[in-house]
Amino acid sequence: MQSTTLILILLAVMAVAFQLGRRRAFNLPGLSSIRELHSLPIYHGFYAAIWCGIPALLALALWSSFQTPIISQLLMNNLPATLTAGLSEAELGLLLNDIRNLAAGNITSGDISDELVTAADHYNHLQQVGFSSQTGVVFILTLLGATLGWRFISPELRARNKVERLLRWLLLISSTIAILCTAGIIFSVLFESVRFFEMIPLTDFIFGLQWSPQIAIRADQVGSSGAFGAIPLFTGTLLISLIAMLVAVPIGLMAAIYLSEYASPQLRTYAKPLLEILAGIPTVVYGFFAALTVAPMIRNSAAQFGVDASSESALAAGLVMGVMLIPFISSLSDDVINAVPQAMRDASYGLGATRSETILQVVIPAALPGIVGSILLAASRAIGETMIVVMAAGLSANLTANPLDSVTTVTVQIVTLLVGDQEFDSPKTLAAFALGLLLFLITLVLNVVALRVVRKYREAYE
Amino acid sequence: MLAMNNLIEERQQPVSTEFTGTVGDISISNPRMTTRNVDVHYGDKHAIMDVSLDIGRHEVLSLIGPSGCGKSTFLRCLNRMNDTIDICRVTGQIKLDDQDIYDKNLDVVPLRAQVGMVFQKPNPFPKSIYDNIAYGPRIHGLAEDQTELDGIVEGSLHRAGLWDEVKDRLHQPGTGLSGGQQQRLCIARTIAVSPEVILMDEPCSALDPIATAKIEALIDELRQNFTIVIVTHSMQQAARVSQRTAYFHLGRLIEVGQTEDIFTNPQHKLTEDYITGRFG
Numbered sequence: 001m002q003s004t005t006l007i008l009i010l011l012a013v014m015a016v017a018f019q020l021g022r023r024r025a026f027n028l029p030g031l032s033s034i035r036e037l038h039s040l041p042i043y044h045g046f047y048a049a050i051w052c053g054i055p056a057l058l059a060l061a062l063w064s065s066f067q068t069p070i071i072s073q074l075l076m077n078n079l080p081a082t083l084t085a086g087l088s089e090a091e092l093g094l095l096l097n098d099i100r101n102l103a104a105g106n107i108t109s110g111d112i113s114d115e116l117v118t119a120a121d122h123y124n125h126l127q128q129v130g131f132s133s134q135t136g137v138v139f140i141l142t143l144l145g146a147t148l149g150w151r152f153i154s155p156e157l158r159a160r161n162k163v164e165r166l167l168r169w170l171l172l173i174s175s176t177i178a179i180l181c182t183a184g185i186i187f188s189v190l191f192e193s194v195r196f197f198e199m200i201p202l203t204d205f206i207f208g209l210q211w212s213p214q215i216a217i218r219a220d221q222v223g224s225s226g227a228f229g230a231i232p233l234f235t236g237t238l239l240i241s242l243i244a245m246l247v248a249v250p251i252g253l254m255a256a257i258y259l260s261e262y263a264s265p266q267l268r269t270y271a272k273p274l275l276e277i278l279a280g281i282p283t284v285v286y287g288f289f290a291a292l293t294v295a296p297m298i299r300n301s302a303a304q305f306g307v308d309a310s311s312e313s314a315l316a317a318g319l320v321m322g323v324m325l326i327p328f329i330s331s332l333s334d335d336v337i338n339a340v341p342q343a344m345r346d347a348s349y350g351l352g353a354t355r356s357e358t359i360l361q362v363v364i365p366a367a368l369p370g371i372v373g374s375i376l377l378a379a380s381r382a383i384g385e386t387m388i389v390v391m392a393a394g395l396s397a398n399l400t401a402n403p404l405d406s407v408t409t410v411t412v413q414i415v416t417l418l419v420g421d422q423e424f425d426s427p428k429t430l431a432a433f434a435l436g437l438l439l440f441l442i443t444l445v446l447n448v449v450a451l452r453v454v455r456k457y458r459e460a461y462e
Numbered sequence: 463m464l465a466m467n468n469l470i471e472e473r474q475q476p477v478s479t480e481f482t483g484t485v486g487d488i489s490i491s492n493p494r495m496t497t498r499n500v501d502v503h504y505g506d507k508h509a510i511m512d513v514s515l516d517i518g519r520h521e522v523l524s525l526i527g528p529s530g531c532g533k534s535t536f537l538r539c540l541n542r543m544n545d546t547i548d549i550c551r552v553t554g555q556i557k558l559d560d561q562d563i564y565d566k567n568l569d570v571v572p573l574r575a576q577v578g579m580v581f582q583k584p585n586p587f588p589k590s591i592y593d594n595i596a597y598g599p600r601i602h603g604l605a606e607d608q609t610e611l612d613g614i615v616e617g618s619l620h621r622a623g624l625w626d627e628v629k630d631r632l633h634q635p636g637t638g639l640s641g642g643q644q645q646r647l648c649i650a651r652t653i654a655v656s657p658e659v660i661l662m663d664e665p666c667s668a669l670d671p672i673a674t675a676k677i678e679a680l681i682d683e684l685r686q687n688f689t690i691v692i693v694t695h696s697m698q699q700a701a702r703v704s705q706r707t708a709y710f711h712l713g714r715l716i717e718v719g720q721t722e723d724i725f726t727n728p729q730h731k732l733t734e735d736y737i738t739g740r741f742g
Contacts, residue, residue, distance in 0.1 A: 264548070343585035347648070349546060351598040351655055352575030361597070366588050 002131050003064050006138060007057070014053035017146055021048025024153050031155060039160035047159040050166060051149030056141040063134045071126045072096060078122060083115050099123050189440065192433035199427045200228045205434060207231065211397035213417060213428045228431050230438060232399040236407035237439075240318045240389060241382040243403060247322025248378055252329025253371065259330065260337040261359055272334065279327040287391030290320035295392055302404055309404035312394035318403065321388050325378040332377065336370025337363055369454045376450050380443055386411040410439050478731055481711075485729045486719035490516040490706075494659060494689040495540060495577075500554035502535050502544065509535045513554075513715045515708060517659070522681060522690045524700035524721070527710035528736065533693045536710070537661050540691065541577035542570050558659070575602055578657035582664040584644035586636035586651070591628050594636040594647055595619065598655035614654055622650035623680050642673025649680065653688075660684065662692040666699065678703050697737055701725050709733045 022045030025037060034041060075096070076084075087095065098108045102120040153159075197205070208229020255275065259268050295316035302309035309315075340363050348358040364371070386409070394406035395416060417432040424430075489496075493516035502510035510532045517523050517540075525533040535544070542563060544550040556563050563573055575598070586594050595615040598604070605611035615632070619625040624646045628639070636647050645665055652660055662681070666674040681690060681703045694700050700707050701721060708718040709732070717724065717733040728734040 343583060347585045350574055350579035352571050353601050354571055357601050362587055
């Protein structure tokens, strides 16, 4: 909280420094025209702001990350031996938490002893000192930076190039953050999965045909022993995604072709946004639609043919999910088809090809990478979609290829595993991470394969 | 002195820049294509005004004129490529061997096979060299089997003077060739469907002089079998490759005649100004 205030103040100071630096560049002594400056005054402004803010911000970041462990250590060393005697590391952590809670005025786990109160006071004191010195350091660095920046500004200063270089660093840091986040997510899932696989063998998980994660929590509880075979879930995901893609790919692709090649410009300006509205509908609403309209419809029409259909079926979820995915495919494919140069079409028409021949043999091959990209995007949406499946396809993990049966998917099971009161170290909870990891690996492989295929068959037109 | 004055009078004979109808003989005996009173509108813009012109068999007709004069538009009327532009409207009569190509009952698809087109910028398909040539024959079903198709591909590449350069890499992408080779590939692709007329829209404007020389030699050879209409900005090129030349100015056909006559003795002031480099 206090650091946030400090950052806001720093940003304000940077804005002031920007203005001052800019002014100074305008009013440098002996300057008759701003043409004599190497860089425009605005760059001098940025330069001053950077000197003023960046060192202080860096110091603040470092300080904040080291303050908590240092204070904890100091606190720990000062605790009376009566409190810490014979405590394990986990219990020490708990004690530390209690002190922090007490200091912040929250509820603690045990009785509040005098020693605890003293420790909390000490903690508060340390925090106070830490924050004051932090503020002091930041203040000094800001002042120092501002002075340096002020002194560096001169007509010869290559502020423009220096700002440019800093911008490059900024971009590099941004992309690094994106990559690190991905790695962080993978590792957090990976470590929990490893804990899961310590309890349930990997082979049972990957090749097991039975999914029934209920296990007895207490010894005297009546419950199944738990079966963690992931295959029914993945076949369910596959079945529903397949149905969805069977709906979305042909319709989306043909809509894209119509919009880009046949529709008049007026129609296109109205039709395209209308189609894209489909993408804006929340999946919960699609879920209602699937569960209340489509699923009964399917059951009734199946009954007319004398076929037995469950009221929650893979078909209902898949169909509605397919509708949801149409705009992903149509909108993106429309864009890439439009990007194919007119010269390609002219060449084909000039040889006496019809419109559909031109589209099939020239335009689509040239637009293939983008089209496959849109299909991939839709497929990963289909695999990751949860809400529609929860509402329309049910929760029972049937191993079936019958689209009229109720099935469940990986994502739905992850949600049900993590919702509700569960011990965090039970296999039931940890199974969610293993499922997540496997799902991630499968989509990764799918993406890599698809990219390979595209690279092989693409027809680059430039 | 008087004689001198007379001479000057004579030299300055084409003085008026006014347009009072096309100068020169627009018609030709036994023409391949005839156009009469062609007008083209792009929306509100009147791009071509009342153009009549015959195109002879086995001749190269070049269309010259400053940018925006309508020569490319006129060219694109000849195989109805203008149909692909929504706002374009063509009136008048254009015939290919006595068949009105703007007739409602005419199928534009075979027409474009009969009147092929080569574009300003080489535009090979992003397919292999072989597939580029085979594209037309395949969609028109010109080859009964693979051997025949191979023959058409080889023959077309031979006639476009490209065979020796590409025979070892027929299955590599056509887009990997140099600019001049790409343009000859496009010409070979056009020849492959055995058209009667080939329209060329500034085919050398994106090429270097050596590649240009090759294409020009090719055009001269192709004249044996095809009628060629070429739009060009290079007057030297028009003089080198064509038998007849038509000069367009602001949507009107100003003058047409034998290429020699147009370049040595233009009748209209606008033509003279253009070919002597006074404008354009």
